[in-house]
Amino acid sequence: MLIDTHTHFYDEWLLPDAEEAVQRAVDAGVGKMIQADIDSTSRELMWEIGERHPGVLFQMLGLYPGSVGENWREELDKVFALAGKPAGPRRFVAIGEIGLDYHEGLEFAAQQQEAFRLQLELAAKLDLPVNIHLRDAWEDFFKIIEDCRHLHIRGNLHCFTASYEIYERANRHADFSVGIGGVLTFRNSRLSEAVARIPMEKILLETDAPYLAPEPFRGRRNESAYLPYVADRLAAVKSLSRARVEEITSANAQNLFGI
Secondary structure, three states: OEEEEEEOOOOOOOHHHHHHHHHHHHHOOEEEEEEOOOOHHHHHHHHHHHHOOOOOEEEEEOOOHHHOOOOHHHHHHHHHHHHOOOOOOOOEEEEEEEEEEOOOOOOOHHHHHHHHHHHHHHHHHHOOOEEEEEEOOHHHHHHHHHHOHHHOOEEEEOOOOOOHHHHHHHOOOOEEEEEEOHHHHOOOOOHHHHHOOOOHHHEEEOOOEOOOOOOOOOOOOOOHHHHHHHHHHHHHHHOOOHHHHHHHHHHHHHHHHOO
């Protein structure tokens, strides 16, 4: 069984045939999938889809850095309110996806940093892992993680495409795995150089569907059903059998997220 540790069945690009997409993933050997939360605009839909597939779909809870705007405090209050309720059927397995994203500019950089810190504290309070989104913001991320080292943060760096040195630096004050997806299969990608050095026990598989489809689907809509292509490439990079890659990465996901 493969586990997709980051997907978005509620995204408008994937939503029209989300139910069929879940089944295609299961048929492809992807037995469990975790949906990353963005903000209140799509959260209810995320839960509804997840509740139709108990034991297969799992959910995160969090405020995505790209959703941090003028009303960020209101959005964050909603996250904290949900986090304070008894889980019931709406259990969440991580705080995510949270982090920093400066790709579109720095207008809300300070607000993103504060939202990030508060959600790291929430994860520590709930003893949950975090799912980290980072784009053009590594240095501020390192500063925050160092400041928050007393929280003993654990989690994963979603859509990891950086160097081995960045991986090592990220782990100086926290315990991070890396989420490896379609980028590993790209012909012009150098990600394999870092992945070759990162221990298998620190590697998770993900799609980030409907984005970043692997070869041979690059440029098209991604699906969790395409995760085997990432697993095959990882097996080649690590000189392991595909079965061994499935065994290790699934155990990693189950141990980190408790699924």
